[in-house]
Amino acid sequence: MSIHIEAKKGEIADKILLPGDPLRAKFIAENFLDNPVQFNNVRGMLGFTGTYKGEKVSVMGTGMGMPSISIYATELIKEYGVRKLIRVGTAGSLNEKVNVRDLVMAQSCATTSRIIQNDWRHADVPATSDWELLYKAYNIAKAHDFPTHVGPVLSADLFYSDFFEDNLMLGQEGVLAVEMEAAALYYLAKKYHVQALAIMTISDSLVTSEETTAEERQTSFKDMMLVGLETLIAE
Numbered sequence: 001m002s003i004h005i006e007a008k009k010g011e012i013a014d015k016i017l018l019p020g021d022p023l024r025a026k027f028i029a030e031n032f033l034d035n036p037v038q039f040n041n042v043r044g045m046l047g048f049t050g051t052y053k054g055e056k057v058s059v060m061g062t063g064m065g066m067p068s069i070s071i072y073a074t075e076l077i078k079e080y081g082v083r084k085l086i087r088v089g090t091a092g093s094l095n096e097k098v099n100v101r102d103l104v105m106a107q108s109c110a111t112t113s114r115i116i117q118n119d120w121r122h123a124d125v126p127a128t129s130d131w132e133l134l135y136k137a138y139n140i141a142k143a144h145d146f147p148t149h150v151g152p153v154l155s156a157d158l159f160y161s162d163f164f165e166d167n168l169m170l171g172q173e174g175v176l177a178v179e180m181e182a183a184a185l186y187y188l189a190k191k192y193h194v195q196a197l198a199i200m201t202i203s204d205s206l207v208t209s210e211e212t213t214a215e216e217r218q219t220s221f222k223d224m225m226l227v228g229l230e231t232l233i234a235e
């Protein structure tokens with residue numbers, strides 16, 4: 001048991017999918033995993049372990065924002081020995097080439113947060129994805145013909161920002177989408193020498209104002225879930 005996770009040692013797989021929304025974790029467990037067993041309900045942050053194509057895999061919500069994912073990722077890595085972490089999130093498109101429901105794989109993250117500087121005061125540690133996971137995930141997505149973009153994202157502290165126009169300017173400079181967790185996940189993976197990737201489905205476009213429903217955000221982004229699981233078990 002750790003401070004925020006009530007699982008016993010051995011109840012969490014060394015590979016995990018991390019949606020922000022705990023109900024998305026439940027949806028993934030119920031729709032993709034065989035024999036899922038719930039291992040966490042502390043603060044309602046649901047986590048499950050089951051098998052996917054015969055391999056032990058876990059899925060757990062992280063909550064919203066970098067402080068929240070940092071707590072769960074740190075405990076999963078340090079207390080439970082998790083070694084491959086794939087965020088399966090939603091994001092807002094900042095770029096006219098990136099459409100609602102497309103997949104975005106974060107190769108790297110710009111961030112408005114100072115979360116990395118809390119640990120590293122003298123240098124900027126680049127928040128970059130694990131190359132091997134990114135390479136595998138991209139090939140899996142392409143093999144399924146899922147519309148997929150790879151590039152930088154913005155990991156923001158504020159969902160409701162007064163600097164909306166600045167975010168759109170980043171989009172014009174090639175940043176694909178905005179979300180709220182990937183930079184912290186990538187930093188922690190580097191810090192503890194484990195592998196991490198963030199895959200997001202575009203839930204809305206800040207360029208065109210197109211949106212998906214809350215229900216779609218919670219449950220129906222199955223392409224991303226499939227790619228995340230296939231990537232976790234890929235040799």
Ligand SMILES: O=P(O)(O)O[C@H]1O[C@H](CO)[C@@H](O)[C@H]1O
Nearest residue numbers: 019020021064089090179180
């Ligand atoms: O859908 P999730 O994974 O929560 O991700 C995005 O959605 C939340 C904001 O609505 C933030 O957590 C953001 O990163």
Ligand SMILES: O=c1cc[nH]c(=O)[nH]1
Nearest residue numbers: 090091092178179180
């Ligand atoms: O616009 C959006 C959509 C999802 N997540 C975000 O952080 N921003």
